[in-house]
Amino acid sequence: MRPSPETIPGQPKPRQRRPPGPTGPRQAKGPKRALVLSFLLGIGVGYGLVGPFGSLVGAGLAKLWHPGSVLASMAPPVATGNHRVLVIGTDQVSGNTDSLFTLHLDGGKTELTQVPRDTYIESDQYGPMKANALYANGGVPLVQQELSKLLSAPVDHYIVVNLNAVQHLGDALGGVDVDVPKRMLYTDQTQGLTIDLYPGRQLLKGKDLEGFLRFRHDGLGDLGRMQRQQLVLNEVFRKLANPAFVTQLPALLKIAGTDIKTDLSPLQIGGLLSAMGTTKLNIQQLSGKSYWHADVDYWMPDINPHHAEYQSQYPEG
Secondary structure, three states, X not given: OOOOHHHOOXXXXXXXXXXXXXXXXXXXXXXXXXXXXXXXXXXXXOOHHHOOOHHHHHHHHHHHOOOOOHHHHHOOOOOOXXXXXXXXXXXXXXXXXXXXXXXXXXXXXXXXXXXXXXEEEEEOOOEEEEHHHHHHHHHHHHHHHHHHXXXXXXXXXEEEEOHHHHHHHHHHOOOEEEEEOOOEEEEEHHHOEEEEEOOEEEEEOHHHHHHHHHOOOOOOHHHHHHHHHHHHHHHHHHHHOOHHHHHHHHHHHHXXXXXXXXXXXXXXXXXXXXXXXXXXXXXXXXXXXEEEEOOEEEEEEOOOOOHHHOOOOOOOO
């Protein structure tokens, strides 16, 4: 039997005629394009951005992932409506939190609400305690529960940042340009922390950036530290608003896989950052007053529905 051209090695297969198609208008390419973008997103964000492939695709994704693009719309932000994302900065030794704030997108603004470490919390399970002790006693669920109650708004998602992340994130962003307001000198042997900064505008990275954010050994204490955190957050937000920032997503998401714990997926993180880049930043801290109770100094927030009933019991002597 004589073999057909299809079975003879080296012989090209005969071309087949395409069956006639409809004579109407050409079909739209929207679904096919969305499928291709979904595939790229699955590879580039789901795996590539946290592996070696990420550095190769970062520039390409920067052109695709911009506010209003298909990729951005496929990753809607999570902190919208009445919902918030909790951000926790942990203390290396005690397990308490060094910083605590919520993130919320509303009306073209990114609202950051800083919660002072000493904020008075009336926990059903543990009784009176400071906000910075919630994480050490009950983990993320307790922090979410108590802040949702205090803010009268659900805190659905969380991001827990350790000290290594502060250094690595600063380096990944190319440093943070801030104006150091005063001489900062402090050493904590138990935490291996040394802060040695001089006043003036400078580019802070690594341990210098960590020290600037953690320093609170002056007359303002924790409130002064929150003011310095605002300086850094404003500068970081300015970088987020730059379209070129997306090329840094691979490095940032790689850090998220090692130094950050979160219940947000890479897709959600990308959508959140993309949405934040189109808004204006508004930072506020919980207003309140000093409150003494059982020889402990708290910060009584004005939003506590019973704050007017609490009267300080100052320690004797």
